[in-house]
Amino acid sequence: MATKRPKDECSSTDKKKKKKSDKESREEPVELCAAVENDQVKRAVAEAWSRRTTYSHGDLELDCHPFPHCIFTNFISSQAFAENLQKELLELNFHEKSNDLYKFKQSDDLKKRTEPHIAGLRAALFGRFRSWLGEVLGVELEPTVDISCAKYEYTDVLLCHDDELEGRRVAFILYLVPPWQSSDGGTLDLYTTDSYLQPQSIVKSLVPSWNTLVLFEVSPVSFHQVSEVLSQDKCRLSLSGWFHGPSLERPPRHAVAPIQRNPHLPRDETVLLEWINPIYLDISYQEQIQEEFEDSSEIQLKGFLKVTYKNSFPPTQCYEAAALDSLPQCVSACWELLHSEAFFLLLSNFTGLRLHYLCPADDEEDDDEEKVKKQQDDGEATGSSNEPSSADASREKGVQPSTPLCCGEVRRWSRGGYTLLHDGEAARAEYALDLVLPFGCTGWQSEFGGFTCYVANEEDEELLTVYPEDNSLALVYRDKETLKFVKHVNHKSTSEPDGSSTCREFYDFSFVYYE
Ligand SMILES: O=C(O)CCC(=O)C(=O)O
Numbered sequence: 001m002a003t004k005r006p007k008d009e010c011s012s013t014d015k016k017k018k019k020k021s022d023k024e025s026r027e028e029p030v031e032l033c034a035a036v037e038n039d040q041v042k043r044a045v046a047e048a049w050s051r052r053t054t055y056s057h058g059d060l061e062l063d064c065h066p067f068p069h070c071i072f073t074n075f076i077s078s079q080a081f082a083e084n085l086q087k088e089l090l091e092l093n094f095h096e097k098s099n100d101l102y103k104f105k106q107s108d109d110l111k112k113r114t115e116p117h118i119a120g121l122r123a124a125l126f127g128r129f130r131s132w133l134g135e136v137l138g139v140e141l142e143p144t145v146d147i148s149c150a151k152y153e154y155t156d157v158l159l160c161h162d163d164e165l166e167g168r169r170v171a172f173i174l175y176l177v178p179p180w181q182s183s184d185g186g187t188l189d190l191y192t193t194d195s196y197l198q199p200q201s202i203v204k205s206l207v208p209s210w211n212t213l214v215l216f217e218v219s220p221v222s223f224h225q226v227s228e229v230l231s232q233d234k235c236r237l238s239l240s241g242w243f244h245g246p247s248l249e250r251p252p253r254h255a256v257a258p259i260q261r262n263p264h265l266p267r268d269e270t271v272l273l274e275w276i277n278p279i280y281l282d283i284s285y286q287e288q289i290q291e292e293f294e295d296s297s298e299i300q301l302k303g304f305l306k307v308t309y310k311n312s313f314p315p316t317q318c319y320e321a322a323a324l325d326s327l328p329q330c331v332s333a334c335w336e337l338l339h340s341e342a343f344f345l346l347l348s349n350f351t352g353l354r355l356h357y358l359c360p361a362d363d364e365e366d367d368d369e370e371k372v373k374k375q376q377d378d379g380e381a382t383g384s385s386n387e388p389s390s391a392d393a394s395r396e397k398g399v400q401p402s403t404p405l406c407c408g409e410v411r412r413w414s415r416g417g418y419t420l421l422h423d424g425e426a427a428r429a430e431y432a433l434d435l436v437l438p439f440g441c442t443g444w445q446s447e448f449g450g451f452t453c454y455v456a457n458e459e460d461e462e463l464l465t466v467y468p469e470d471n472s473l474a475l476v477y478r479d480k481e482t483l484k485f486v487k488h489v490n491h492k493s494t495s496e497p498d499g500s501s502t503c504r505e506f507y508d509f510s511f512v513y514y515e
């Protein structure tokens with residue numbers, strides 16, 4: 001589960017004493033809702049917040065479930081000010097932002113913008129309002145200005161996260177949206193957490209509304225998302241940011257149990273002959289594949305299986321993984337194929353990786369390599385029990401035995417599916433060979449999402465994108481610095497442009513092999 005959003009470029013601390021300048025004198029003064037100016041209300045909110053109870057007064061409402069959040073309707077007293085602010089914001093340059101966690105448009109840095117209403121509101125937020133909030137929470141909030149403007153339009157989304165990042169204490173969002181219904185999507189959804197402090201379920205959805213400000217404390221339980229915008233014409237414009245201050249204590253994060261890794265199943269090449277397109281069983285073609293794979297660390301082998309299935313997989317949550325005891329015969333047969341000893345050897349031939357003891361590592365002798373391929377040709381590479389094990393072979397050579405392993409899943413991809421960079425198996429820093437074999441994706445379009453992106457660790461730099469293609473075997477060798485995610489499958493996957501039926505879901509086998 002995502003735990004934080006990358007810091008926006010516009011976060012910064014302005015410690016310098018403000019000087020009166022021409023620019024600042026252009027700030028348009030703004031009056032905030034009465035609740036913020038009233039001392040009695042302030043004390044009452046502080047009291048309710050510390051006791052984790054509810055409180056409301058006029059345009060202010062505090063609710064502490066699933067975590068404390070405060071809603072101010074009519075936050076800016078003057079309608080004309082709010083409208084002018086909206087105009088100024090819409091005239092900014094926006095940049096498309098997209099990664100595993102989000103897709104939306106973000107404005108230029110707002111820290112130093114001099115438009116009168118932007119500058120006026122910024123001064124009020126990080127001035128008077130910050131003092132008010134600091135007193136409510138009983139903490140010293142810093143003058144750090146951390147604010148940006150976001151535009152969410154059709155299919156834009158910000159998946160579940162907790163905002164946790166050094167320094168952030170209270171998050172705020174001011175909505176400047178047209179009349180909005182929950183059916184337009186784009187709700188701010190609040191999650192409960194389980195006993196491991198992992199997000200559990202959405203218990204409150206806030207529908208954005210004009211001139212409403214929402215704030216909440218950033219904490220180990222402040223999980224929330226912006227659900228996908230479904231309206232094709234409305235724009236969800238917001239100003240958001242964080243008040244900085246001492247972070248709340250965070251217990252160590254819960255480590256998720258890894259998926260079990262298994263050694264190969266003892267199945268001989270008959271399983272390959274039965275299932276795999278014969279062109280891929282030709283040794284000299286395997287050599288060409290290996291050369292290409294060694295050059296680029298990735299390859300797509302089209303028409304990989306002899307048979308393409310109709311969409312006969314059973315309906316199997318981010319994505320759905322099939323229960324292994326419920327697979328139809330043809331799916332479990334393919335599952336077994338991908339686990340088979342013969343397939344490990346075939347992958348060795350495709351990639352040059354040591355996924356079978358018959359396939360020597362690069363530094364081992366070439367004639368060993370010849371032997372492997374010959375044995376496979378002669379049908380000797382069987383998994384019968386009287387063969388030396390990989391461990392035996394390694395021991396003879398005096399090297400530490402290591403048993404190649406794999407783990408896999410059958411996944412169903414439909415609207416709402418995604419994986420995150422820092423989640424699950426893919427987040428482990430290690431060398432691995434990824435295999436993806438998709439089915440039932442004829443007509444799937446890249447703008448639906450559901451493609452796999454490889455990025456350099458901790459950077460947004462995209463290295464490779466693999467689009468789902470029917471019966472096309474994608475192999476990617478990743479190193480310790482490479483992470484992957486599957487892009488959020490959006491609402492476009494469910495729409496039917498010009499009446500033709502589109503592909504609304506597909507399946508894939510997703511396996512990872514370790515030398
Ligand atoms: O726009 C919203 O409702 C929430 C935005 C948010 O969670 C964020 O920017 O971190």
Ligand SMILES: [Fe+2]
Pocket residue numbers: 161162163171224
């Ligand atoms: Fe957030």
